[in-house]
Amino acid sequence: MPDGRTASILVIGYGNTLRRDDALGCLIADEVGHWQRSGVRSMSLAQLTPELAAELAAAKTAVFVDARKCSPSSEPTVHVEPLSPRGQDWASLVHAITPCVLLGLCQAMFGQCPRAWQVSVPGSDFSFGEGLSDLAGRAMGQALGMIEPLLARAGSPEPDPAPECTRSGSPQAPW
Amino acid sequence: MAQQILIDPVTRIEGHAKITIQLDDAGKVSDAKFHVADFRGFEKFCEGRPLWEMPGITARICGICPVSHLLASAKAGDKILAVTIPPAANKLRRLMNLGQIVQSHALSFFHLSGPDLILGMDGDPAARNIFGLIAADPDFARRGIRLRQFGQEIIELLGGKKIHPAWSVPGGVRACLARAGRDHIRSRLPEAFETAQLALGRFKTVFDQFHEEAISFGDFPSLFMALVSEEGNWEHYDGNLRFVNSDGEIVADQVDPVFYQQYIGEAVQPDSYLKSPYYKPLGTTQGIYRVGPLARLNVCTHMGVPLADLELKEYRYRFHGTATSSFLYHYARLIEILAALELIERTIDDPDLTSDHLRAVAGINQLDGVGVSEAPRGTLFHHYQVDKDGLIRWVNLIIATGQNNLAMNRTVAQIADHYIQGPRIPEGVLNRIEAGIRAFDPCLSCSTHAIGSMPLHVQLVAADGTIQDEIWRD
Numbered sequence: 084m085p086d087g088r089t090a091s092i093l094v095i096g097y098g099n100t101l102r103r104d105d106a107l108g109c110l111i112a113d114e115v116g117h118w119q120r121s122g123v124r125s126m127s128l129a130q131l132t133p134e135l136a137a138e139l140a141a142a143k144t145a146v147f148v149d150a151r152k153c154s155p156s157s158e159p160t161v162h163v164e165p166l167s168p169r170g171q172d173w174a175s176l177v178h179a180i181t182p183c184v185l186l187g188l189c190q191a192m193f194g195q196c197p198r199a200w201q202v203s204v205p206g207s208d209f210s211f212g213e214g215l216s217d218l219a220g221r222a223m224g225q226a227l228g229m230i231e232p233l234l235a236r237a238g239s240p241e242p243d244p245a246p247e248c249t250r251s252g253s254p255q256a257p258w
Numbered sequence: 259m260a261q262q263i264l265i266d267p268v269t270r271i272e273g274h275a276k277i278t279i280q281l282d283d284a285g286k287v288s289d290a291k292f293h294v295a296d297f298r299g300f301e302k303f304c305e306g307r308p309l310w311e312m313p314g315i316t317a318r319i320c321g322i323c324p325v326s327h328l329l330a331s332a333k334a335g336d337k338i339l340a341v342t343i344p345p346a347a348n349k350l351r352r353l354m355n356l357g358q359i360v361q362s363h364a365l366s367f368f369h370l371s372g373p374d375l376i377l378g379m380d381g382d383p384a385a386r387n388i389f390g391l392i393a394a395d396p397d398f399a400r401r402g403i404r405l406r407q408f409g410q411e412i413i414e415l416l417g418g419k420k421i422h423p424a425w426s427v428p429g430g431v432r433a434c435l436a437r438a439g440r441d442h443i444r445s446r447l448p449e450a451f452e453t454a455q456l457a458l459g460r461f462k463t464v465f466d467q468f469h470e471e472a473i474s475f476g477d478f479p480s481l482f483m484a485l486v487s488e489e490g491n492w493e494h495y496d497g498n499l500r501f502v503n504s505d506g507e508i509v510a511d512q513v514d515p516v517f518y519q520q521y522i523g524e525a526v527q528p529d530s531y532l533k534s535p536y537y538k539p540l541g542t543t544q545g546i547y548r549v550g551p552l553a554r555l556n557v558c559t560h561m562g563v564p565l566a567d568l569e570l571k572e573y574r575y576r577f578h579g580t581a582t583s584s585f586l587y588h589y590a591r592l593i594e595i596l597a598a599l600e601l602i603e604r605t606i607d608d609p610d611l612t613s614d615h616l617r618a619v620a621g622i623n624q625l626d627g628v629g630v631s632e633a634p635r636g637t638l639f640h641h642y643q644v645d646k647d648g649l650i651r652w653v654n655l656i657i658a659t660g661q662n663n664l665a666m667n668r669t670v671a672q673i674a675d676h677y678i679q680g681p682r683i684p685e686g687v688l689n690r691i692e693a694g695i696r697a698f699d700p701c702l703s704c705s706t707h708a709i710g711s712m713p714l715h716v717q718l719v720a721a722d723g724t725i726q727d728e729i730w731r732d
Contacts, residue, residue, distance in 0.1 A: 101318070133369060133388070134361075134407035137400075191392045192400050 090124035092237050093138060093197070094230065095182075096148040097128040104206025104219040107150040111204065111226055115234075122238050131180045133188060140193035144237035146200050146230060147182040150219070153205040159222035161229055162203040168196050200233065202226055277691060279674045287678060290671035292532070292663065292695060301653045309335055309622070309648040314424040316640065316655075322365070322701055325358040325413055326633030328426045329495065330640040333629030335428025337516075338644055340623035346613035347430035352495045353605055354416045354426070355631060356598040359494060360450070361409025362634035363551070363591045363598075366699040367457060368402025371588060374693045375464055379471065380686035398460065401453040405595070408443075408450045412602070415439035430617030437612060444606050447599065454595045458569060461589055468585065474676035475694045476584030476669030479504035481537050481547035482556040483661070485632050488512075490559035492566075492597060494632040500557045501537060501547065506580040509537075515630035518639055522656065533660040546664040549636025550698065551590035556580050563604070566597035584669050587697045622648045633658050635699055659700040669694045 096112025098105040109127040116125035126138075131147075139145055151162065168186035182201055189196040204226045206219040215223065280289040300319055307315060313331040317324035329351055336343055343351075367375075373386045377394060385393070392399040416435055417423025425432050435443075465472070481504075485497040490511075499513040499521070513521060523538040523545070537545035547553075561567045570593060577586065605611070622644060629640045636658025643652040673694045677687040 132410070133365070134403050134410055137403050137407045188388065188392075188403075191389055192396060192403060 090122055091142055092120075092123045092144045092146070092234055093142045094123060094125040094146045094148065094234070095128060095131070095135070096125065097131055098150050099129060101211060101213065103208045103210055103212050103214060104216055105150050105209050106213070107204045107206055107215070107219055107223060107226075108148040110215070111148045111202075111223060111230070114223075114227055115230060118231075120234060120238070123234055131182065131185050133180065133185070135185055136189040136192055139186065139189040139197055139199075140195060142197040144199070144234075145182075145186075145197040146202060146233065148202045148204065148226065148230070150206040150209075151203040152209060153207055153218065155207040155216065155218055157205055157207070157218060159205055159218055159225055161205070161222055161226045162201075163229060163233075164201045164203070166199040166201050198237075202230060277670055277695070279670065279678070279691070281678075287671060287675040290667060290674050291527075292666045292670055301655055304650050304653045307650050309338055309642065309644050309650060310428060312640075312642065312650065313426055313428070317424070320701055323358060323362055323633055323635070324423070325354055325417075326631060326638050327640070328417075328423065329355055329631045330629040330633075330638045332426040332428055332431075333631060334627040334640040334642050335629070336618075337627030337629065338622060338624050338642065338648070339428050339618070339620040341429055341618035341620045343430045343618050344613070344615045346434065346610040347616050347618075348496075349605060349608055349610050350416060350431050350435060350616070351426055353435070353602065353611065354413055355495050356602050356605075357409045357412025357416070359409070359598045359634050360595055360602075361406045361413070362699075363595045364402055364406035364409060366634075366696075367588060367591055367595075368399065368405070370699070371693065371696050372399070372402065374689065374696070375461070375468075375588065378467075379690050379693060383689070386689070398456070401449075401456065405450055405453045408446050411446070412443055415442065427617070429619060432616070434613055434616060435611045440606055440611060443602065447603055447606075450599050451596075451603075454592065454599055455565075458592045458596065461592055465589070470676075471690065471693070472583050472585045474673055475690075475697055476665060476672055477582050478668060478672065479582060480665060481509060481540075481545070482553035482580075483537075483547050483549050484554040484557045484637055485515075485630065486512075486558055487562070489562075491562040492554060492558040492560070492594075494554075494598075496631075499630075499637070502557050502580065504580055504582050506556070510539075515639065516628050518628065518630070518641075518656070522661075524656065524660075532663045533656070534663045535656055535661045536664065542664075546668070547661065548584070548665045549658050549661045550587060550634075551594050552581060552584065552587045553636065554632065555590045555593060561593070561597045563597050563600035565600055566593055569593045569596060584665065584694065584697045587699065591699070622646060635659055635701055636661055657701070659698070662698045662700065666695055666698055666700065669697075 094112050094115045096108035098108040100106040100109050112125040112127040115123065147166070166182050166186060168190040169183040182199065186196045186199055204219070205222045206216060208216040278291050278293065279287055282288040300316060304312065304315060312335060313328045316327040316331045319327050369388050373388065373391050376398070377386050377390055388399065413423060417425035481501050483499060483501050485493040486500045487493045487497045490500070499515055499518070500511050501509040503509055510521060521538055522535050525534040525536060525542050527534055536542045537547050539545070555570060555573065561570050573581065573589060573593060626643050631638055638658055639656035641654040642650055645651055670691055673691050677690055
């Protein structure tokens with residue numbers, strides 16, 4: 084049931100914009116939105132909610148972007164993981180939905196779900212307030228640099244197959 | 259020996275809570291309590307903030323119903339500015355609240371309570387969830403998701419985002435509805451109507467299977483409170499308060515919400531952060547009242563829109579006027595979805611929605627303001643006092659779930675008393691106790707804001723159950 088607001092590639096950034104580095108997902112999604120790339124829709128959300136399953140069902144590729152807590156002295160290593168739909172560990176669709184459960188919901192409900200990746204971006208300061216830590220600021224640039232070619236390949240006529248790796252950030256990344 | 263049954267956590271509700279049921283020596287239910295152990299503190303830490311920040315701050319109380327707080331807060335701000343907001347802003351706020359009612363009720367009915375209603379209270383616990391519902395009836399589940407999506411889209415199209423939109427402000431709103439957004443909403447209405455009517459039909463079909471639940475899920479006399487229009491019709495954003503009793507008699511009518519403190523008292527309990535409001539003229543014991551969809555349908559004279567009015571007529575015929583069972587919150591919720599869709603349809607082509615006159619600008623003209631609206635779960639009060647610079651000096655929030663607290667306790671006790679026979683408690687009974695709470699669709703993150711008024715009771719209990727020491731902090 085297409086509704087005119089669908090896109091073949093969804094970039095879903097989520098987190099609390101008032102908890103400093105937790106805003107990484109939202110800030111990255113907003114930045115991707117500014118690229119105005121054809122076929123790409125970015126969403127900046129406080130949390131994942133069940134009705135996103137309907138939007139995912141109409142997409143071919145989904146990229147979930149979230150912050151990951153690290154120590155301030157960490158290297159700004161961005162992890163990129165392929166995601167699989169999961170429905171067995173369902174507990175609540177209200178407060179604690181994860182990308183995998185959301186994909187599972189999409190698969191179960193619509194019979195299909197997009198190829199999906201989780202981009203985990205390191206942050207160190209999750210206290211109240213706005214503005215990114217040094218670590219998160221550097222990691223945000225790296226994450227955008229990894230998302231851009233990912234979107235380009237996902238949008239090409241014959242996108243690469245889903246990556247085999249479980250974590251990336253290295254030169255061997257499939258994108 | 260006396261026993262205590264503990265359900266912790268209660269599942270498929272918004273927030274975290276536990277229930278304790280006290281049995282006497284004979285194994286009969288002697289008491290039941292719904293406890294909310296989360297603490298939020300919004301009423302306290304908002305002190306000192308500028309009035310203009312309040313809608314944005316209080317919207318953060320909840321990720322499910324931020325719009326309700328946004329609107330009640332902005333309305334309290336309107337009162338402090340002493341302005342009449344532009345007609346366009348009024349209509350746009352109403353539209354957003356209707357989207358909120360649709361999305362929140364859809365979540366409650368299809369996703370949180372749907373598994374109980376469609377799969378049965380005694381269904382396999384492992385499958386009694388949204389995935390089980392999908393397996394049993396994928397089209398129904400899919401429609402529920404899309405109905406919620408529709409409501410969320412209305413909020414997003416108006417406020418820029420689905421959750422925590424900083425859109426409604428003291429004096430009006432920040433932006434109008436773009437024409438493309440209006441067209442999108444209009445295009446999705448037919449499917450939404452179809453889903454709402456399908457759900458109503460489905461509920462009526464399965465209702466007869468839930469006779470036991472209908473008579474034991476909080477079926478007791480109480481008062482009901484909600485906003486009504488000047489004509490006494492169903493209202494969701496403005497109007498005045500009406501209280502009715504279980505016989506449908508009006509106890510208080512057209513009460514200006516500004517005077518809520520004359521009618522509503524707020525009690526606190528030692529074992530929960532949830533406040534327990536009551537109808538002040540009757541006191542805490544007799545003054546128990548319910549809010550939300552059940553109450554709104556009981557207090558209104560008409561819905562004010564044709565399809566929902568037909569449904570209300572049938573509903574009242576079925577339940578002989580005033581519906582007293584809390585199980586019927588589900589039914590009332592579906593009628594409200596239909597009413598909300600009819601009002602959206604009626605509003606969507608109003609040229610004011612695309613107007614650019616959206617805000618009345620003023621300074622601080624009053625030091626006290628009360629903003630009230632109907633959240634999906636019931637009447638929501640935001641009451642602020644400010645200094646001459648508009649800095650918040652005092653806040654009182656009365657949340658729907660808190661107003662249903664006494665009724666929820668009574669509901670748990672009634673279900674436990676009805677179903678618990680002897681020491682063995684089947685899982686289905688535990689689920690019914692949770693489902694009794696779920697019928698109210700409580701939002702616990704919203705309803706736990708009191709600070710400084712939480713009496714603390716600490717007991718030192720030995721292994722044999724005897725109390726060795728106890729301390730009270732009032």
